[in-house]
Amino acid sequence: MKNIKRVASWGLAFSEAADMNMLRRKALRGWHLKQFRFGVYELEQGESEDVIYSIDYRLLEPDEVDEYFEMFSFASWTHVCSDYNMHIFKAKKGTVPIYSDPESAQDKTNRLAAPVKKMMIYTVTTTVILWLVMTLTSGIIETISKWSFMFALILAFPATMTYLATLFHRYNRIKRG
Amino acid sequence: MKSFEPLTDSVFYIMASLTEPRHGYAVMSLVEETTGGSFVIGPASLYTIIKKLLKEQLIVLHDESDSRRKVYMLTDVGRQTLEADIARRKVMIEMAEKGLERREVCDEEH
Structure with missing residues (x-):
């Protein structure tokens, strides 16, 4: 049985660079990324390795997969694992970054932001509708909508924060030119 | 990268490589060789740019028999776009070259 350790991500929209640095430090101490699922990194114990990690977001069609990973x-970037539209790669320190120009890197942020924005709109709309139902009704409907409202709020809050984080990244890039 | 005009250096190099049919990593190695390694295109940038060029119909899929090495080539619109950008870059270079030459002439006279 191999030693497995699990580390939660802080949310890639917030801390992509910090997460990738964390994976690098873990690899130096002999813990290597094997899987990334539902925001959790699964690390497996092995030899110490001096590598850097990078993540790309892209929803690949079946006929695009081969070419994408071949590039x-x-x-010299080794594919480690993928989860839905997220693909994590590792390489020796000093390898050319996966994004070598700011324009394409900007596109990456936009691709990350699109589903996040959709999620934010859905959850916030649901929360507002439930809040209206909750305040305008009474009895059993009020009770049900009250509980649904709280549940929706729990989803809407991180969705909104994540969306704001992607806006912040875009703003930063524009500012840097 | 909303519009392709003016072309960024990465887009320019990729389009210049696709005047002949080439697959993605042949583009990467050609650019690296030609520039002596001083200009390198990362794989995610290359993939993103190829997808955009396809969408804008500046390049076409020339041969997809090998799914790992799809071959692309410039379209007519792509050639025109590249030519227009060459002209734009020539203006920049000529201005700089002439400026430097004038300076040298002045230096010799004094």
Whole structure:
């Protein structure tokens, strides 16, 4: 049985660079990324390795998969794992970054932001509607909508924060030119 | 990267490589060789730019028999776009070259 350790992500919209640095530090201490699922990194114990990690967001069609990963492997980036539209790669320190120009890197942030924005709109709309139902009704409907409202609020809050984080990244990039 | 005009250096190099049919990583190595390694395109940038060029119909899929190495080539619109950007870059270079030459002439006279 191999030693497995699980580390939660802080949310990639907030701390992508910090997460990738964390994975690098873990690898130096012999813990290597094997899987990334539901915001949790699964690390497996092994030899110490001096590597850097990078993540890309792209929803790949079945006929795009081969070409996409081939380009990374040709550029000396090893594919570690994928979860839905997130793909994590590792390489020796000093390898050319996966994004070498600011324009494409900007596109990456936009691709990350699109589903986040959708999620934010859905959850916030639901929360507002439930709040209206809750305040305008009484009895059993009020009770049900009250509980649903609280549940929706729990989802809406992180969704909104994540969306704000993507806006912040975009603002930063524009400011830097 | 909303519009392709003016072309960024990365887009310019990729389009210049696709005047002949080439697959993605042949583009990467051609650019690296030609520039002696001083200009390198990362894989995610290359993939993003190829997808955008396809969408804007500046390049077309030339051969997809090998799913790992799809071959692309400039379209007619792509060639025109590249030519227009070459002209734009020539103006920049000529201005700088002439400026430097004038300076040298002045230095020699004094």
